[in-house]
Amino acid sequence: xxxxxxxxxxxxxxxxxxxxxxxxxxxxxxxxxxxxxxxxxxxxxxxxxxxxxxxxxxxxxxxxxxxxxxxxxxxxxxxxxxxxxxxxxxxxxxxxxxxxxxxxxxxxxxxxxxxxxxxxxxxxxxxxxxxxxxxxxxxxxxxxxxxxxxxxxxxxxxxxxxxxxxxxxxxxxxxxxxxxxxxxxxxxxxxxxxxxxxxxxxxxxxxxxxxxxxxxxxxxxxxxxxxxxxxxxxxxxxxxxxxxxxxxxxxxxxxxxxxxxxxxxxxxxxxxxxxxxxxxxxxxxxxxxxxxxxxxxxxxxxxxxxxxxxxxxxxxxxxxxxxxxxxxxxxxxxxxxxxxxxxxxxxxxxxxxxxxxxxxxxxxxxxxxxxxxxxxxxxxxxxxxxxxxxxxxxxxxxxxxxxxxxxxxxxxxxxxxxxxxxxxxxxxxxxxxxxxxx
Numbered sequence: 184x185x186x187x188x189x190x191x192x193x194x195x196x197x198x199x200x201x202x203x204x205x206x207x208x209x210x211x212x213x214x215x216x217x218x219x220x221x222x223x224x225x226x227x228x229x230x231x232x233x234x235x236x237x238x239x240x241x242x243x244x245x246x247x248x249x250x251x252x253x254x255x256x257x258x259x260x261x262x263x264x265x266x267x268x269x270x271x272x273x274x275x276x277x278x279x280x281x282x283x284x285x286x287x288x289x290x291x292x293x294x295x296x297x298x299x300x301x302x303x304x305x306x307x308x309x310x311x312x313x314x315x316x317x318x319x320x321x322x323x324x325x326x327x328x329x330x331x332x333x334x335x336x337x338x339x340x341x342x343x344x345x346x347x348x349x350x351x352x353x354x355x356x357x358x359x360x361x362x363x364x365x366x367x368x369x370x371x372x373x374x375x376x377x378x379x380x381x382x383x384x385x386x387x388x389x390x391x392x393x394x395x396x397x398x399x400x401x402x403x404x405x406x407x408x409x410x411x412x413x414x415x416x417x418x419x420x421x422x423x424x425x426x427x428x429x430x431x432x433x434x435x436x437x438x439x440x441x442x443x444x445x446x447x448x449x450x451x452x453x454x455x456x457x458x459x460x461x462x463x464x465x466x467x468x469x470x471x472x473x474x475x476x477x478x479x480x481x482x483x484x485x486x487x488x489x490x491x492x493x494x495x496x497x498x499x500x501x502x503x504x505x506x507x508x509x510x511x512x513x514x515x516x517x518x519x520x521x522x523x524x525x526x527x528x529x530x531x532x533x534x535x536x537x538x539x540x541x542x543x544x545x546x547x548x549x550x551x552x553x554x555x556x557x558x559x560x561x562x563x564x565x566x567x568x569x570x571x572x573x574x575x576x577x578x579x580x581x582x583x584x585x586x587x588x589x590x591x592x593x594x595x596x597x598x599x600x601x602x603x604x605x606x607x608x609x610x611x612x613x614x615x616x617x618x619x620x621x
Contacts, residue, residue, distance in 0.1 A: 188211055189208065189211055191282055191285075192204060192207060192208070195285040195286075198285055198290060198291070198292055198293055199285070199293055200292070200293070200294040200295060200435075200436055200440065201435055201436055202294075202295040202297060202435050202436075203235070203237060203293060203294060203295035206235050206295055207235070207278075207281065209229075210229050210230045210233065210278055211230075230277060230278035230279075231277055231278065231279070232277065233277065234275040234276060234277050235275065235276055235277075235281070235295065236263075236273065236274075236275050236295070236296035236403065236405075237273065237274060237275070237276055237281070237293050237294060237295060237296055238266065238271050238272070238273050238293070238294045238295075238296050238404065238405050238408070238442055239254075239255075239271055239272055239273070239274060239284055239290060239292075239293050240269060240270055240271040240290070240291045240292040240293070240294070240442070241254075241270050241271065241272075241289050241290060241291060242270075242288070242289055242290070242291045243270070243289070250289070251265060251272040254284070254287065254289060254290075255272065255274050257283065258276070258279075258280040258281075258283035258284045258287075259277075259279060259280040259283070260274045260275060260276055260280045260284075261274060262274055263275070263405070264405045264406070264408075264409050265409075266405060266408050266409055266412060266446075267412065268408065268411060268412035268415060268445075268446050268449050269408060269442055269445045269446050269449070270291075271408075271442065273296055273403075273405035281293070292440070294404070294442050296403050296404050296405050297403070297404045297432050297433075298401050298402070298403065298404075298432065299395075299396070299401070299402050299403065299404055299406075299407050299430050299431065299432045299443075300396070300400055300401050300402075300430060300431070300432070301331070301332065301361070301363045301396060301400040301401075301429060301430055301552075301554055302429060302430055302431050302460045302462055302463050302472060302552055302553055302554050309486070309488050309497070309519075309520045309602065310384060310519055310520065310559055310560075310563055310602065310603045310604060310605050311604045311605045311606035311607065312382075312383075312384035312385075312562065312563060312566065312605045312606075313382075314605075314606045315384075315566050315605050315606060315609060316382075316386070318609075320566045320569050320570055320605075320609065321385060321386050321387035321388070321566070321569070322372060322384070322385025322386065322387050322388030322562060322565035322566055322568075322569055323387040323388070323569055324389070324422070324569065324572075325385065325388050325389065325422075325424050325425065325565040325568045325569050325572075326345060326388065326389040326390070326391055326421055326422040326423050326424055326425070327368075327371055327372060327385070327388050327389070327390055327391070327423075327424070327425040327426075327427055327558075327561055327562075327565055328390075328391040328393055328414050328421075328423045328425065328426045328427065328455075329364060329367055329368050329371070329390060329391070329392055329393065329427050329429075329558070330393045330395050330407065330410050330411070330414075330426065330427065330428055330430065331363055331364030331367050331368075331392075331393070331394070331395065331396060331427075331429060331430065332359055332360070332361035332362070332363045332364035332365075332394060332396045332397070332398075332400055333347075333349070333357065333358050333359035333360065333361070333364045333365070333392055333394040334347070334357050334358075334359055334364050334365050334368045334390060334392035335357070335358065335359040335362075335365040335527070335528075335529035335530070335532070336357050337365060337369065337373075337527045337528075337529070337546065338546065339369065339373045339374050339375065339381075339527060339546070340368065340369075340372070340373070340374065340390065340527070341374050343372065343374075343387070343388070343389050343390055344357050344389075344390050344391075344392055345389040345390060345391055345421050345422075346391045346392070346417075346421050347391070347392045347393075347394075348391070348392070348393045348394070348410070348413060349394040350393065350394060350395050350402075350406050350409060350410055350413075351394050351395065351396070351397055351402070351406070352394070357392050358394075359392075359394075359529040359532055360397075360398040360529075360532055360533060361396065361397070361398050361399070361400050361529075361532055361533050361534060362528070362529040362532030362533060362534030362535050362548070363396070363400055363429070363534060363550075363554065364392065364394070364396070364529075365526075365527045365528070365529040365532070366524075366526045366527055366528070366529075366534075366548055366550050366554075366555070367427065367429045367526075367554060367555070367557075367558045368390055368392065368527065368558070369381070369383055369526035369527030370383050370524060370526045370555050370557075370558035370559050370562070371383045371384065371385055371388065371390075371427060371558035371559065371561045371562040371565070372384075372385045372386060372387075372388040372390055372558075372562060372565070373386060373526060373527055374386035374387065381525050381526060381527075381547060383526070383558070383559070383562045384559060384562030384563045384565070384566060384605060385561075385562035385563075385565035385566055385569075388562065388565045389421075389422065391414075391417075391421050391423060393410045393413065393414070395407050395410045395430075396430065398533055399533065400533075402430075404432065404442065404443060407428075407430070407443060407446075408442060408443060408446045411426070411443075411446040411447060411449070411450050412446065412449075414426055414450060414455060415449060415450055415453045415455070418453060418454065418455060423455060424454075424455065424456060424565070424568050425455065425456045425457075425458065425561050425564050425565055425568070426447075426450055426455050426456070426457045426458070427458050427557055427558050427561045428447070428457065428458065428459040428460065428474065428557070429460050429552075429553070429554035429555075429557045429558060430460065430554070431459065431460055431462050431472030431473055431474065431475060432472060432473050433472065433473070434471060434472060434473040434475075434476045434508065434509045435509070436509070437509060437510050438473075438474075438476045438477045438478065438508070438509075438510060439510075441473050441474065441476065441477070443473055443474040444473060444474045444476065444477040446474075447459070447474045447477060447479075447480055448477060448479050448480075451479050451480055451576050454575065454576065455576065456481065456561075456564050456568070456576045456579050456580070457474075457479075457480040457481065457576070458480070458481045458483055458557050458558070458560050458561040458564065459472075459474050459475045459477075459480055459481070459482055459483070459557065460472065460475060460482075460483060460552075460553040460554055460556070460557045461475050461482050461483060461484040461485075461503060461504040461514065461515040461553045462475060462503075462504030462553060463502045463503070463504065463552050463553055463554075464502075464504045465484075465499070465500070465501060465502050465503045465504050465505050465597075466499075466501055466502075466503075466505060466597075467505065468505045468506070468507070468596065469505070469506070469507060469508070469509070470504040470505055471504050471505070471506055471507075471508045471509075471514045471515065472504060475504070475508075475514060475515065476508040476509055476510065476512070476514065478508075478510075478512050478514075481516050481517065481560065481564075481579075481580050481583065482514045482515040482516045482517075482599075483515055483516070483517055483518065483519055483553060483556050483557040483559075483560045483603075484499065484500070484503040484504065484505075484515035484517070484518045484519075484521075484553055484556065484597070484598065484599065485499070485500035485502070485503040485518060485519070485520070485521025485522065485551070485552065485553045485555065485556040486498065486499060486500060486503075486518040486519065486520055486521065486522075486556070486590070486598075486602050487499070487500045487501075487520075487521075487522040488520050488522070497518075497590050497602060498590065498593075499518065499590065499593055499597045499598055500521050500522050500551070500553075500556075502551070502552070502553075503515075503518070503521065503553055503556075503597070504553065505596055505597050506595075506596040506597075506599075507596055513595060513596060513599065514596075514599065515598070515599045516580070516583075516584060516599045516600060517560060517583055517584060517587045517598075517599050517600050517601065517602070517603050518556065518587075518590075518598050518599065518601065518602045518603070519556040519557070519559040519560045519563075519602065519603045520555070520556060520559055520602075521551060521552055521553055521554075521555045521556030521559075522551045523549050523550075523551055524549065524550060524551065524555040524556075524559075525543050525547050525548070525549050526547065526548060526550070526555070527546065527547065527548065528542060528543075528546055528547050528548035534548070534550075535548065559603070560583070560603050563583065563603050563605040563608065564579050564583065566605050566608075566609065567579055567582060567583070567605070567608055567609065567612065570609050570612055571612055574612075582608045582611050582612055583600075583603055583608055584599070584600040585600070585611055586603075586604050586607035586608040586610070586611045587599070587600040587601035587602055587603055587604060587607075588601045588602050588604050588607070589601035589602075590602065
């Protein structure tokens, strides 16, 4: 009987992502603690009223805005977010509405709208950023978009939050109720106040804060995609050259079928350097998170400097996710410091209130993770772009990889090309003859 009930799932298996199939099958799975006589009614109730958040991709780009609402309405659901960057929209479905969407020829793919989570004192010297400050390379006039929990207007940011977009609460002013985003922003672009502080590699870079994660540090896949889309649309307005994604979710399908990977590739091809966290699921192999599995973008793992500024004394952080990716590709691309990184504190935020022991002085905070390593790499990328604003994302990536310094005795699936080195990257840039392709 159950086999007959789920035959429609098999017939549309090409359109359903693996995680969504698993969620849909729960509609048909009896509750063990419930008497057998009640199973039928309970399962019918679940299929009608237990809705699943999904992202629906359409075959033709032009119909996303023209008929997405009509398509959703005909299936008995409504459009929550329009995502033209990947020809999609998000909605909630029950059994009936999902069946109708799958039966529509216009529908190409349906994904589960997964939950996405958050994954400088020593960091800047380790990546050789300070020598570049002396030459004036501080990330000035380069804008980094930080897709995270928001950004607190910290004094060390010197009013450099050029714009703020809130996809969670809809507020206009910059804020961070979690604290993660502020720390991440500081890892890339914190400037040092006169009375002391901690510098990121790009202490004069501009920031665009984009709140895509809630107070608890979680958000939906569709929200992240909409934010990526927003960055592409506002790239010229705010001069966005780099996008930092210190967030991720479990990779359960090829990057070719991953909706967030499709979105970040659009950003990359529009001229935005995308830096994404490798994930914090190490030291096991094959644990790179999405969208870090995408071969186009820069995926950053975390190193542990162990108080040794030279790469030879570093190790790969125990928690840093290792490759290969689900597609068998080599990742991460590079490493950057990610253990006990001192950066900016957002007073009164969730992390600040629940991790008081991590406070450093009055305005700083110590955190570990590939979330911290990623913006350090983004800050170095800003220094490179300031040195040569004509660089395309592929060229920035090539320079970072060819100048990175390998940790001796560590396999590439753990460290990629090694630890980012800003000074060597700019040196490599300076050695390229004028007009030569990288």
